[in-house]
Amino acid sequence: MxxxxxxxxxxxxxxxxxxxxGLLAANVQADVTRQVNPDTGxxxxxxxxxxxxxxxxxxxxxxxxxxxxSRGLPAAVIDKVSxxxxxxxxxxxxxxxxLGYRVADWSYQTPDGKRHxxxxxxxxxxxxxxxxxxxxxxxxxxxQTFEVDDWGQGFTTIPLQxxxxxxxxxxxTRNGKVETRTIEEVECxxxxxxxxx
Amino acid sequence: MHRQRPxxxxxxxxxxxxxxxxxxxLLPADDSLGHQFTALQAAQMAADxxxxxxxxxxxxxxxxxxxxxxxxFWATWCPPCRKEMPALEALYKKLGDKDFVVxxxxxxEDPDHVFAYTGELNVFPTFPILFDPDxxxxxxxxxxxxxTSFLVDPQGRLVYRAVGGRAFDHPxxxxxxxxxxxxx
Numbered sequence: 091m092x093x094x095x096x097x098x099x100x101x102x103x104x105x106x107x108x109x110x111x112g113l114l115a116a117n118v119q120a121d122v123t124r125q126v127n128p129d130t131g132x133x134x135x136x137x138x139x140x141x142x143x144x145x146x147x148x149x150x151x152x153x154x155x156x157x158x159x160s161r162g163l164p165a166a167v168i169d170k171v172s173x174x175x176x177x178x179x180x181x182x183x184x185x186x187x188x189l190g191y192r193v194a195d196w197s198y199q200t201p202d203g204k205r206h207x208x209x210x211x212x213x214x215x216x217x218x219x220x221x222x223x224x225x226x227x228x229x230x231x232x233x234q235t236f237e238v239d240d241w242g243q244g245f246t247t248i249p250l251q252x253x254x255x256x257x258x259x260x261x262x263t264r265n266g267k268v269e270t271r272t273i274e275e276v277e278c279x280x281x282x283x284x285x286x287x
Numbered sequence: 288m289h290r291q292r293p294x295x296x297x298x299x300x301x302x303x304x305x306x307x308x309x310x311x312x313l314l315p316a317d318d319s320l321g322h323q324f325t326a327l328q329a330a331q332m333a334a335d336x337x338x339x340x341x342x343x344x345x346x347x348x349x350x351x352x353x354x355x356x357x358x359x360f361w362a363t364w365c366p367p368c369r370k371e372m373p374a375l376e377a378l379y380k381k382l383g384d385k386d387f388v389v390x391x392x393x394x395x396e397d398p399d400h401v402f403a404y405t406g407e408l409n410v411f412p413t414f415p416i417l418f419d420p421d422x423x424x425x426x427x428x429x430x431x432x433x434x435t436s437f438l439v440d441p442q443g444r445l446v447y448r449a450v451g452g453r454a455f456d457h458p459x460x461x462x463x464x465x466x467x468x469x470x471x
Contacts, residue, residue, distance in 0.1 A: 157364055161395060182451070224421045227362060227394055231431035234450065239321025241451035242432040243367065 122273050131284030135273050141185045142236075142262045144271070147178035148279035149245065151252070163225060167218060174209075174247040175254060175278035179230045181262075182241035191262040192233040198248055198276075199257045209247050252281040320371065322457035324438060324447035333358075333437070333445040334427040338417035341398050346390060346415055348439065354386045355467045356439040357455075360425050362394045363404040365433040367452030373410040374455040380413070382461065386441065386468055389414035394422050394433060440467045 122137045137144040154172040183189045193210045200206065211229035218225050230244030250256060255277050261270040333356075337347040348356065359375060361368035379389045393401055393416060405412055419425055428437065431450075438447040446467065453460070 160364065160400075162397075225395060226422055227433065228364070234431055236450060237323075237325035237448075239323040239451070239453070240325070240449065241321075241367075243365075243451075244432060 122271075129286070131286050132279060133277060135276060137271055137273060140271065141183070141187075141264050141269065142189055142191070143180075143182040143184050143241075144260065144273075145178075145180040146246070146258065146273065146276060147180075148277070149176045149178050150279050150283055151176070151281060152283070154245070157228060161225065161227075163223065164221070166221065167223070167225075170217075171214075171245075171247065175250040175252070177246045177248070177276075177279075178243065179246045180241065180243040181230075181234075181236070183236035183238065185264065186238050187264055188235050188237050189262050189264050190233065190235045191260070193230060193246075194232065196258070196260045198259070200250070201255060209249070211244070214247070248278070250278050252278050254278045320367075320452050320454040321449075322454045322459050324436075324449045324453075324460070324463060326447055327445055330440075330444040330446045332443050333439040334424075336419075336424045336427065338392065338419055338424065340415045340417055341402055346417055348390070349443070351388050351390075351439075352443050353441050354388050355441060355464050357387070357389045357464075358428070358437045358439060359389060359391045359434060360394060360419075360428070360430045360436070361391055361434045363396060363401060368434045369408070371434060371452040371455060372408060372412060374453070374457075376410045376412050376414065377456040378460060378464075381456075382464060383414070387464055390417055391415070392417045392419045392424055394419055394425055396420075438464070438467060440470060 121139050122135055125134050125136065126132070127134065132148040132150070134145060134147045136146075151172045154174075154176045155168050158168045158171055181191065193208055196208050197205050198208060210232045211226075212232050214229050215226045228245055230246050231242060234240075234242055236242070248256065255275055257272050257274045258276050259270060259272045261268055263269075333348060335348050337345050339345055348358075357375075357378075361372075363369070375389055375391070379387075383389075391412065391414060396418070397420070398418060401416060401418075405416070425435075428435075428445075434452055436449045436453065437445055440446045447463070
C-alpha cells in the first residue's frame, strides 16, 4: 500500500488545501438568515457579516397598492407595480470604505435555470414619465455609493407571481473589487396576508 | 359602488398596517443608526431654492446665510425618515437658536397629508417643513434615495452629506455643527 502514498500525496495536499480554502471562504461569506415575522407571517432574508449588509423583505401586493395609492398615483401605475413580486430592500455599508452597487449588475435565476436582469428604478421612472408623472420615489435607487454609515432602502421588483421562488444574485464594489452573493430560495410574498395562528 | 369603496379602503388600511408591522422591525435598531457625515470633496455653493412651508410661507436657502443649515430630504412613507424625525427635532431644539436651522424638504406629498402625519408623531417637529412637489430641488441636490441630509455652512457651501437615517442627536453631530459655525 505504501507505493500508493506518493502519487496520492499531491491529491491529498490539494484536497487539504481545498478544505482550508473552503473553511476560509466560509468564514468570510455572509450568513443568510430567513426569518418569519410572527405578526405578519411574511418572510425576510438577511445577509449579514459582509461589508454590505443586505435585507430583503416580502411585501404584500395590498401594501404596494397602499403605498402608491396614498401618493395619489393613477390606477394604471398602482396596478402595474402591484402585479410584480415586490420586496423591500435595505442595504447598509458596514465598513469605513466607500461601497458602490448597481442594480443593473444584479440578476435573478428562476427554477428553469434562466437568468434574468432586474427592472431598475430608471426603467420605472421612464415609464412614469411617459405617463406625464414626475414621481421618482419608492424604488431602490439604481446605483449608489455608500460612504461610512450610509445606507438605503427601496422596493425591488421581480416580474413573478405570488409564491414563486427564485435565487437573487447581487453584487457591490469595494476598493475596486467586486463582491457577489446569492440568496437561494427567495419566495415572492403571497397574494394575501398569511393566516396567523 | 357603495360597498366596494369601504372594502377597497379596508384593503389599503390592512396593507398599510401590514407594512408598518413589517418595516419597522427590520430597520436597523436605533443604536445602529450611524451618526457620521461624509465631507464633500470640493465644497461648492449649495444650490439655492425657494419652497413653501405648511403655512404657505416661502423659505429660500439664501435667507439662512450666516447659519449652519441641515437640509433633510424626506417623505412620510419612508420608514427611516420617520425614525430619525425625533432626533432631528431634538437637535433643532438644542441648537435652533444658535445659528442653526433644519429645513426638512418633503418629496411629492401635499401639506394636508403631511400635517396629518406630523400629528401622529410622538414628537411634533417645530422646524420648517418645506414642500418640493415635483422633486425639482432633490434633483438639484442629486438625491437618489430618502432620507438624505446635507449640511450647508454659514457661507452657503455644501460641505457634508449623509445618505440614509442618522442619529442626529448623537454628540458627534452637534460637535460637527458647532465646528462649522466657527469655521472661516
